[in-house]
Amino acid sequence: MKRYFYIVLTLGFLIFWSSCRKDFVFSPSTGSLQFSKDTVYLDTVFTNIGSSTYNLKVYNRSDSDILIPSVRLALGETSNYRLSVDGIAGKVFDNVEILAKDSLYIFIESTIDINNYPNPNGTYLYTDQIEFDSGSNQQKVELVTLVQDAIFIYPNRDNTTKVIETLTLNIGGEIVETELQGRELLPSELTFTNEKPYVIYGFAAVPVNETLTVEAGARVHFHDNSGIIVSNGASINVNGAFSTDQELLENEVIFEGDRLEPNFSEVPGQWGTIWLLDGSVNNTINYATIKNATVGILSDGNPDDVNNKLNITNSQIYNSSAFGILGRNTSIAGENVVINNAGQSSFAGTIGGKYNFTHSTIVNYWNNSFRQFPSVYLNNFIIDEDNVAILADLNEANFNNCIIYGNDNPEILLDEIEDASVVFNFKFTNCLIRFENTNNNFTGPNYDLNDTSKYEGNLFNQDPNFLDTELNKLIIGTESAAINQGNATFASQVSVDILNVNRTAAPDLGAYQHITFPEED
Structure with missing residues (x-):
C-alpha cells in the first residue's frame, strides 16, 4: 500500500511539474x-x-x-x-x-x-x-x-600519385635508399642567412662534398619529423656569434620547431635531428641554440678524424626528447657546451669513439617522464639483430673542468664490455659530478674514484647552485661548489666562458663563471 501511494504521489508530481513547465523564451x-x-x-x-x-x-x-x-x-x-x-x-x-x-x-x-x-x-x-x-x-x-614571412624548404610531391619525395643518401660511400621524406639542398640554398627564418619540412640533405653555411643570427625552424642531414664528404658550418642581449640572442643561430606560440617554446620532441652521417667531415657549430628536438645532434662514424668530425663551441642544447648529443663511433670536441633536459642522456658516446669536452655543463633535470640513462653515458658496443655484441675502441673520452649533474643518481655510467681486443679510455679531470654509490652498485676498475688515471681533482655530490634548472638557466651562483675549482691549464685553452667572461684568473667549473643571483644582492 505504501509503495502504491509513493508511485501515485511521484507520478502526480511529474504530471503537475510538466503541466506547469514553460518553453524557454529567448x-x-x-x-x-x-x-x-x-x-x-x-x-x-x-x-x-x-x-x-x-x-x-x-x-x-x-x-x-x-x-x-x-x-x-x-x-x-x-x-x-x-x-x-x-x-x-x-x-x-x-x-x-x-x-x-x-x-x-x-x-x-x-x-x-x-x-x-x-x-x-x-x-x-x-x-x-x-x-x-x-x-x-x-x-x-x-x-x-x-x-x-619565411623561406620554406620542402620535398617535391608528384601531383598525380601524391607521392612525396624521399631521400637517397650517400653514407660512408654507400648509396642507401631511405623512406625519409626530404630532398637535397640546391646550390642556391647552401647558405642560410639571417634575412628571413627558414622552415624545413622533411629532411634537408647537404649534398655530397658540399657545405651548408649558417650565418650569425639565422633562425632555422623544423616541422614535425624534420631535420638536417649532412652527407658523405659534406659539412655544416654554423657561424653564430656572441649576443649582447641574452634574451634575444640576436647573433646566435637558433634551431627549433616551427610552432611559434609560447605554449610550444619548451616542448621536447617537436622535430627530428641534425644528423651528421658517417663520412661527413669538418662540421663546426659555434654559438648555437638547439632546442626541442628528438636528438639535438646525431653524429655517426669518423672516430679517427684528427680534426674531429664535430667541433662544437659556445652552444646550448635543451629539451631533447631522447638525447642532447648522441655520438655513435664518432669524434666530437666541445668547449663551453651546455646541455640539459633530455629524455635519455644529455650526452651519449656510444660504440666507442673519441670525445673531449672542456668547460662544459652537461646536466639532466628531465622531469617529463622516467629516464633510463644518466647525464653522461659511455659504452663500447652495439647489439646487432642477432643479439651479438659488436665492440669498438673508446679511444678517449675526456671531461675537463666540467659540471656533470642532474636530478637522478648516478649521472655518469661507464658501460664497458671488457675484451682484450678493444680499449676503453676515459678520464674526468677537475669536474663536479653527481655520483653516489651508497649501495655499492657500481664496482670494478672503471668506478675506482681513487685511480688518478681515470679520476683526478674531481668534486662529488656538492651543490652546483644553478640559477633555474627548469628554465635551462644553468649559470652558477655564489654558493656553487664549482667556484675556482678549474684546472688552470684547461682554462687557458678556453679563456672566456659562454658569456664572454674571462676565466683565466680564477676558473670555475662548467661553461659559466659564477654571478651573484638577484636575490643575493
Missing part, C-alpha cells in the same frame, strides 16, 4: 554580453601555417535567456580567421542562443598568406573582429595575429 540581446578577453592574440605564425586553436568565452550574466541575432567576423567570408561556435564551424552565424547565467565558447584559428599583404619588414600584423549583434547593441572583440 529575448533579443541588449548589448550587455561580457567576454573573457577584449582582444584575442593568436601569437606569431609563419605564413601559410595554421595557428593553434584559441578560445573566447562569451557570458550572459542576465536573468533572461537571450538570442544574439548575429555573430560574425567583420571581414565575413574573406577573413583569414575561422570560428567554431557551439561546435559549428563558419564565419557568420545567426540567432545564437545563450541561457540565463550561462556562457558559450567560441574557438578561433587562422591561416594567413603574407604574400597577399605588404610586408617590407618580413612581418604583417593581421587583424579582424568578431561582431556580436549590430547597430546600437553591437559589441566587438578584436583578433590579432603577427604573420612572419
